[in-house]
Amino acid sequence: MLNLDYISCLLTILSTILIGKRLWYGWIIAAINSLVICVIGVQTAQYGFLPGNLLCIVIYAHNLSNWRSGIAKQADPRSALSDNREEAAEESVL
Secondary structure (H helix, E strand, O other): OOOHHHHHHHHHHHHHHHHHOOOOHHHHHHHHHHHHHHHHHHHOOOOOHHHHHHHHHHHHHHHHHHHHHHHHHHHOHHHHHHHHHHHHHHHHHO
C-alpha cells in the first residue's frame, strides 16, 4: 500500500516551490495534493479534512483560471496595445 502521507508531503513541497517560482502548474499539483489529503481523511475516518480540502481545490481552480487568463493577456500584443491606448486616453482626459 502506498504511504499517502509521504506522497502528500512531497506534493506540498513541490507545489509550494512551483507556485513560488510563479509557475501556473503548481496550482494543479496543489489540487492533486488536496485530493490525496481527502483520500487520507476518508481512509482514516477523519472527515474534517474533506470540506477544507474540497474548498482548497475550488480556490486552486479559481487561481489557476485567473493566472492563465493573465498570461494569455500578456502574450497577446494586441491587448497590450489596446490597454496602452486606453490608459493614454484616460490620461489625456484628466
